[in-house]
Amino acid sequence: MRYFIELAYNGKNYHGWQIQPDVVSVQEKINHAISTVLQLQIEVVGAGRTDTGVHASQMFAHFDLEKEIKGDIVHKLNSILPNDITIYRVFLVEEEHHARFNAESRSYEYKIWLGRNPFLLDFSWQIHSQQLNVSKMNKAASLLLEYEDFQTFSKVKTDVYTFNCNVTEAVWKQEGDLLVFHISANRFLRNMVRAIVGTLVDVGLEKITVDNFREIIESKNRGNAGLSVPAKGLFLTKIKY
Numbered sequence: 057m058r059y060f061i062e063l064a065y066n067g068k069n070y071h072g073w074q075i076q077p078d079v080v081s082v083q084e085k086i087n088h089a090i091s092t093v094l095q096l097q098i099e100v101v102g103a104g105r106t107d108t109g110v111h112a113s114q115m116f117a118h119f120d121l122e123k124e125i126k127g128d129i130v131h132k133l134n135s136i137l138p139n140d141i142t143i144y145r146v147f148l149v150e151e152e153h154h155a156r157f158n159a160e161s162r163s164y165e166y167k168i169w170l171g172r173n174p175f176l177l178d179f180s181w182q183i184h185s186q187q188l189n190v191s192k193m194n195k196a197a198s199l200l201l202e203y204e205d206f207q208t209f210s211k212v213k214t215d216v217y218t219f220n221c222n223v224t225e226a227v228w229k230q231e232g233d234l235l236v237f238h239i240s241a242n243r244f245l246r247n248m249v250r251a252i253v254g255t256l257v258d259v260g261l262e263k264i265t266v267d268n269f270r271e272i273i274e275s276k277n278r279g280n281a282g283l284s285v286p287a288k289g290l291f292l293t294k295i296k297y
Contacts, residue, residue: 060118060149066140067111074105089136103155103295109287116295118155163240163294166253170233181289188260196259196269197226207276209252210245254282
């Protein structure tokens, strides 16, 4: 039997989703909790990876079990897990349904606070004393939908079979001092969203033009793109199956 887990986490205290030696990861905490509750060695498979410090308001993972789960496993898991990880649902799916490979799209948000806010320090990148031209940032962001190869925004040393991604949404929305970048695609490269945001902020600061942004995409050279913005403003918000 294959079970899916829907969960969320605050990534501040974790070195990303995936288990790594000598550091604490979200996947490690989930494995420990499920193994403890079920009294079996369980290893979950995540829908993807988030980097160190990145948050997820919706994440899915799956695990296999030979017997049906009895009782309120969600309550039991949440009683074991730290407060910065929450399980929402555990539910049965088709045997072949895969948390990672069956995901059709993933959506991220990146949050920028225009000013100072002590209550959002862990969940946004705060920019003060600088004005952003959001209209130009949106013009540049719309160009992302015209391209498939995003090598420019990928970590240089990464083991991937292709740099191609199908971006279906890329837009900035502003409510008062909160500026949020929404982006959806079938897949994302390592560091891709944070590099895109850093380059779009350069457009907003008018360090580069919208035409420059297009040239940067076409260069396929990470050195031409902007900085990788802080992880704390990035949220995995939706996975569609």
